[in-house]
Amino acid sequence: MNWITNYVRPKISSLLAARQVPENLWIKCPETGEMVFHKDLEANQWVVPTSGFHMRIRAKDRLGHFFDDGAYELVDLPTAAVDPLKFRDQKRYVDRLKENRAKAEMDDSVLVAKGAIEALPIVATVQDFAFMGGSLGMAAGEAIIKGFETAIAEKRPLVLFSASGGARMQEGILSLMQLPRTTAMVEMLKEAGLPYIVVLTNPTAGGVSASYAMLGDVHIAEPGAVIGFAGARVIEQTIREKLPDGFQRAEYLMEHGMVDMVVPRHQLKGRIATLLKLLMKAPAQDDGGLADGAAGPSVSAPSETDGEKDKPEDAERPPVV
């Protein structure tokens, strides 16, 4: 706080803030309370280095870490009708969308990318919780459908990273319709004989878990991720009982047979590549997948960096199309 915060006009101050804040931001580990420098978090894929706590990661960061050499091509996403309900609660939905677009720097909550992991071409669909809680509305539904369509058209396996509180309330019944729409695409991918891996990240709930996110051939969860249908608050209010420890956490779901494995973020790529190569009957790689993305031809734009480890640069990735 100094005189400038009072005298600079709000617009300019927010511009300044946007540049300055990430440079000196310390983030609290939700588990241990330890303060971590944001650059260290970012370099470690938003996993707290000491506690291993998995924080939320932006869709673009996820893609950059996941693909070989950080190289991928974003798939153009179809547009969807905007605010057909003319919805407003405390705010108009169109205003909420505008704010989220500016804040999250995305049109909606889903990205679809093509690229390779350990030289195996795949399609990845990523939900970003930063955009309205990753909620599933018409635009997100179209994007998820596009991901399946791309995988089917190019005969590639699909890896989907789910992160969503569920259906987007502001789109009412039209958001509920994304359940059968996306599920139809899951069935079509399966009929095309292509593998479908779901990586359940924190959180995956409601309509998202009750459709494409729980229909994977293989379910992988990130440690500690909350995964379920009904929210914990709703359950508590309904049954008026305290919920068991670890309820709806990734490890709990694995114990109850709903996920195949709980895999830390740094190991996801290797595990998924190994698994997909088995399912696709592709030969194992010479380096056994030890080097995290070090081998294999890149699919599109070559990366500016060579090693995957400790990347000093920030979230800015090589330009993608």
Next chain:
Amino acid sequence: MHNYLEFEKPVADLEGQIIELKKIETGEDAVDVHDEVERLEKRSRDALEDLYKKLTPWQKTQVARHPDRPHCVDYVARLITDFVPLAGDRYYAEDHAVIAGFGRFDGQSVAVIGQEKGSDTQTRLKHNFGMARPEGYRKAVRIMELAERFQIPVLTLVDTAGAYPGIGAEERGQAEAIARSIAACLDLEVPIVSLVIGEGGSGGAMAIAAANRVLMMEHAIYNVIAPEAGASILYRDAARARDVAQAMKMTAQDLMGFGIIDAIVEEPLGGAHRGSEAAIDAAGRHIRAAFAELGGLEGSALKRQRREKFLAIGRNL
């Protein structure tokens, strides 16, 4: 004697007066009240018509949940003969929130899957207020698969506030069970027709409503979330359910406008609870028409039609 909803008070008053008058008519000091009764009956009919012509979404919510509204068991009793209910998901339990089995509709074999809310304390508890657990959805899948094996069309009757939120339901994979049930609907190579008879709440309803034809009773509602739950998410205040009901566009008329449902089944004046036989018969006519339209299609065409229909939803709004 009716169970009146709050907004039906003008009608309740008039009908109360009619009853009182009729008592006088038959009492010791009998007076001829015939004309007066007739006049009041007309007024009450008009009042009812006025009310039901322009029900607000929140009023529709109350009508859709009216205790005397015909439920799944009433539809099955009136429309289906030789009904043989089947029980159990073969994994864990029998879920009474979902009624499933085989019977005859117009003499032809049909599989029926429906959500039953119950109509008094005892049956409501038995059917868990129509809120299914994973077992209910897995039973639905089981019946759908059976129906397909024997090339029997499927009829689903939707009436639930949502899937049951509980510890056990979550542990046994509520989300997965719903997802699989939606997928099972979409994979069917026999005709499937869904009718939302009261409340179509969230994924719990969607699980059995991915059909070739989706019909809705005139005063039914169908939404991504029950208005109360929506209000507690959007406003952190369940008491704002009325506003949410208004904003969310969840009436049959709204859904018809969005192209989400295929037909609206007209209800008798004053709602299905004032004439459940007429309402169910009207539903029967629509179901018959829907199956007739689908009758000529091959299995693969039925599956394709269903998927394309859902994929097209929202694309021309």
